[in-house]
Amino acid sequence: MHPEIKRSTFEVETILKFDETTRCALRRGFEMNTTVVEELRKIMDGEQIELVIELLKNFDDNDDFGVMNDYKTIYVQIAKAELKRIENGVQDKDMACGHLVDEHKKVLEEVIKTVEPAIN
Numbered sequence: 001m002h003p004e005i006k007r008s009t010f011e012v013e014t015i016l017k018f019d020e021t022t023r024c025a026l027r028r029g030f031e032m033n034t035t036v037v038e039e040l041r042k043i044m045d046g047e048q049i050e051l052v053i054e055l056l057k058n059f060d061d062n063d064d065f066g067v068m069n070d071y072k073t074i075y076v077q078i079a080k081a082e083l084k085r086i087e088n089g090v091q092d093k094d095m096a097c098g099h100l101v102d103e104h105k106k107v108l109e110e111v112i113k114t115v116e117p118a119i120n
Contacts, residue, residue, distance in 0.1 A: 024104070025111075044073075051071075072116075
């Protein structure tokens with residue numbers, strides 16, 4: 001239940017593969033941390049943000065894709081914001097996804113640990 005990361009032959013890309021729990025936690029990160037999303041939109045291309053959100057909604061456990069450094073930065077920033085929100089005791093009334101808060105916390109920590117060092 002953690003992201004796999006593999007280096008490709010292109011320096012600007014990394015191959016990421018997120019399982020369903022990781023995708024769910026990141027999607028929730030986008031939903032619950034709108035201030036961070038808006039800040040990212042100010043400093044990055046808004047279309048990149050929208051593409052990342054769409055990728056999280058539409059790919060499954062068998063998909064992987066090349067990710068440019070900007071996208072990795074988005075994933076890490078959202079993971080950090082959501083982890084901080086969880087650790088500050090902001091409990092969701094509705095974890096309709098069926099996962100435990102601790103499951104989301106674990107995969108978000110893995111995203112940060114795995115993806116952040118891959119940012120050039």
